[in-house]
Amino acid sequence: MLLHLHNILTAEEAHNIKLALLKAEWQDGKLTAGNASRQQKTNLQLDPRSPLAEQLGNAILQRLGLRDDFMAAALPAKIFPPMFNCYCNGGEFGYHIDNAIRQVPNTPVKIRTDLSMTLFLSKPDEYEGGELIIDDTFGTQSVKLPAGDLVLYPSTSLHRVTPVTKGHRISCFFWLQSLIRDNEQRRTLYQLDQSIQGLRQNTHENEHITRLIGVYHNLLRQWSQTS
Numbered sequence: 030m031l032l033h034l035h036n037i038l039t040a041e042e043a044h045n046i047k048l049a050l051l052k053a054e055w056q057d058g059k060l061t062a063g064n065a066s067r068q069q070k071t072n073l074q075l076d077p078r079s080p081l082a083e084q085l086g087n088a089i090l091q092r093l094g095l096r097d098d099f100m101a102a103a104l105p106a107k108i109f110p111p112m113f114n115c116y117c118n119g120g121e122f123g124y125h126i127d128n129a130i131r132q133v134p135n136t137p138v139k140i141r142t143d144l145s146m147t148l149f150l151s152k153p154d155e156y157e158g159g160e161l162i163i164d165d166t167f168g169t170q171s172v173k174l175p176a177g178d179l180v181l182y183p184s185t186s187l188h189r190v191t192p193v194t195k196g197h198r199i200s201c202f203f204w205l206q207s208l209i210r211d212n213e214q215r216r217t218l219y220q221l222d223q224s225i226q227g228l229r230q231n232t233h234e235n236e237h238i239t240r241l242i243g244v245y246h247n248l249l250r251q252w253s254q255t256s
């Protein structure tokens with residue numbers, strides 16, 4: 030399941046973050062690439078240990094935590110600290126699948142990457158190219174979102190970023206380990222949750238809704254892994 034989440038940041042917030050990032054010191058994106066994807070990657074990244082990356086990353090995570098749609102779709106168990114990248118001057122990232130396990134820098138914490146996310150910080154008309162192309166069971170999708178919007182997709186997907194031939198494509202990208210490892214089980218829970226929310230908005234609370242909420246929790250209990 031690929032999900033487009035609108036307005037994680039307002040356009041103005043995204044713009045201000047982008048301005049701060051444009052002035053930042055960037056490093057070669059190959060530094061954090063796995064062996065196989067190193068040749069495919071010609072972009073820039075912010076040093077994940079820099080105070081700016083930490084401050085912006087925490088603010089973005091705090092915002093995501095307040096979003097019911099994100100929490101219901103992702104069911105996060107552990108989130109990798111957000112990272113920031115910049116593509117310009119023909120920079121791209123060829124087809125790859127993200128590493129399965131990532132260690133949080135300077136900690137013993139390992140995260141299985143179940144879901145990948147990109148939060149777009151540049152406006153689509155500020156750069157040419159830079160589409161995130163995602164291939165999965167749902168077909169091939171080309172994603173280029175308004176500043177402040179986020180795409181969430183299974184980390185099992187083959188994906189690439191097309192060359193940015195004009196302007197700068199600045200974004201925040203990261204991964205998470207979900208309480209639900211299996212993509213189909215997670216999708217089923219999301220659909221059930223959306224239906225329950227729809228019923229609760231359109232109908233008075235009743236015993237059937239209560240039982241349905243119970244079914245949701247019982248499936249979550251059966252399928253979830255908390256570590």
Ligand SMILES: O=C(O)CCC(=O)C(=O)O
Pocket residue numbers: 114122127147161188190200202
């Ligand atoms: O920039 C993006 O949208 C995705 C980046 C990416 O695929 C990666 O760093 O693994």
Ligand SMILES: [Fe+2]
Pocket residue numbers: 125126127188
């Ligand atoms: Fe990737």
